[in-house]
Amino acid sequence: EPEVTQTPSHQVTQMGQEVILRCVPISNHLYFYWYRQILGQKVEFLVSFYNNEISEKSEIFDDQFSVERPDGSNFTLKIRSTKLEDSAMYFCASSEALGDVEKLFFGSGTQLSVL
Amino acid sequence: GESVGLHLPTLSVQEGDNSIINCAYSNSASDYFIWYKQESGKGPQFIIDIRSNMDKRQGQRVTVLLNKTVKHLSLQIAATQPGDSAVYFCAENKGTSGYALNFGKGTSLLVTP
Secondary structure (H helix, E strand, O other): OOOOOEEOEEEEEEEEEEEEEEOOOOOOOOEEEEEEEEEEOEEEEEEEEEOOOEEOOOOOOOEEEEEEEEOOOOEEEOOOOOOHHHOEEEEHHHHHHHHHHEEEEOOEEEEEEEE | OOOOOOOOEEEEEEOOOOEEEEEEEOOOOOEEEEEHHHHHHOOEEEEEEEEEOOOOOEEEEEEEEEEEEEEEEEEEEEOOHHOOOEEEEEEEEEEOOOOOEEEOOOOEEEEEO
């Protein structure tokens, strides 16, 4: 079973620091996503990425956030200056195409703790 | 505002019983709904989906029912097993060029022996 892998599984950082969360999507997938889940709350959409550009983004995805596909295998989420409220589980997801959500796979997440 | 929400935060059922998890949505224009299962320490896992032109869809041991009149969605799990214990989310796709899923808050299902 192919899977989306995320590193690190846990990240602790000081408020104001930059963090980069890393994801390796499934190799033949073309669409990439970041979601986050604050403890005890629902999963929230952040951004979708296709053909090396952002397709859609939510209100949460402000100027402090950016995404990049630096090479053929990685997909990263950068938070430039972390805030306490950025503490959450961040999920990466990928899909081969748009036609079948059954083939949208989520990674196991990176737990980000901002102190 | 537009939202997808769940009626009950927790549900406890006995092994072998059927489970029903409910979800309400407020956006009458929503046309695509998905149920996800999330086990501890893992990301959401697809269970079943349904489009608004259907009112029922069945999978393996799971059935999703959609009532557009009252904007209600339910997930039925037949013969619930201990491995079904997880948090279940309904979601609607709000994306126009991808899967910008709007998740509900989740119902925790606990299956007791």
